Amino acid sequence: MLTVIGDLLADIVVLGASSLERGTDNPVTITHTRGGSAANVAAVAAPAAAVRFIGRVGSDAEGEALVHELERSGPEVFVQRAGRTGSIVILVDELGERTMLTDRGAAAELEAIDPAWLEGTRWLHLPLYGFADALSRVALLSAAAWARERAVPVSVDLSSVATMRALGSERVRTLLVDLSPVVVFANAEEAVFLDELRVGLPAGTVFVVKRGGDPVHIRQGDDVTLVAVDRVADVIDTTGAGDAFAAGYIVRALRGEDPVGCAVAGCASARGALRRPGAL
Template sequence: MLVVIGDLVADLIVLGGASLERGTDNPAEVRLTRGGSAANVAVAAAARHPVRFIGRVGDDTLGRTLVGELEAAGVDARVQRDGRTGLIVVLVDAVGERTMITDRGAAAELDAIDPDWMDGADWVHLPLYGFATPLSRKAVTDAATRAAARGARVSLDLSSVATLRELGAQHLRTLLADLRPDVVFANEDEARTAAALGITPGGVYVVKRGAEPVVVSADGESVEVAVDRVDDVRDSTGAGDAFAAGYIVAALAGAGPTESARAGSVLAMQALRRPGALSG
């Protein structure tokens, strides 16, 4: 069982909304979709491996709708409910790059996780967003370290330059020391920020570089894994999460890091061709 812990929120996708003229109408294509890095990974993996999502949503209609969508996609959803469900505004430019305005709402207040929810975990995936607040940081760390002590592998996605900077070098070092992740995912900007903070993850370090080859580092050696170019990019939202899902599912099936990175890149390409997160 792959267990993914983190955010389930709504994404308001604004295609063509990255360049706005102030004080007047700005026509754009607007879509409301399911979002949250952890939820995206869970859904992208669900058709390929048993998946459980753990997170927190508001006690509201939006939260119930989003949980229902996870369950419809084949995800075993275990959620705490309180407050209001988070919403992210995603402004997407002409080449598919995104700028996000985030209100994580209830997702930021994930509390202590029921130990039973971790039963059967053989891999635990953790986006960095879940460590942004002290309460959820403790909840996620405790759950992941308990699962690791029972033999589960752990992966960490560095997720966000802003979150890396907000946590800072000391918190990041403590986090890596506590979790000892088997795999760390980052995009090129996140890897550059981590390096500037003096952070060098151990285990397998997978750095995604857009259309350039993925760099997979392990045991002091680095290998480049070629990716196919996608010319019709609509939206990069969820592409990194799809990559993580593809990588993890391949690794759980016995693939090594290089082969797993290839599997991740294939799933990521599908996400790049559609607005919003991959639906499975």
């Protein structure tokens, strides 16, 4: 069982937002989708593995709809309900690159997780977004401690340079030491920022750096292996591509495949996310 803990949010995707004229109307295409990094990973992995999502949504109709939609995609869904469901406005330019305006809402207020919700977990995946706020950070650290006591592997996605910057170098360093992840996922910008913070990864951690259409870098200690990527010519929106990569990678890792094979599977999973607006 892959357990993913983190955000389940409403995504409002704005295509054609690269040349907005201030103070007047701007014709765009707007899509409403289910989002949240953790929910994306759970949804993509569910067809190929037993998956459980744990998070928090508001006690509102939007939260209820998001839960039902995620359940329809396959994972078991366990959520706390209180407050207001979070949402993200995603501005997508002509190259498919996105800028996100984030309001985590209830997701930021995730409280202590019922240990029964974690039973059966064989792999725990934690996006860094969940560590951005104090309440959800405590809940995720507690879940990671549960996993560590049972020798359950943990993976972490660095998620966002803005989140890393807000947490600060010392806290990011402490988190990575405390979590002792077997895999850390990052994009090229996040990897550079981690290096600039001089944050060392725990011994034995596989550091997987996604670089868009360029080869994926797999770092294991001082060794770096490059994994070729098949470029996608008709990119619509990069939202969720990293989450799809993580899902593909983890599913193969659960089957015992080596990091290169896992990265190849992650690349294949990510390609589908690039050809549609919104997340997964």
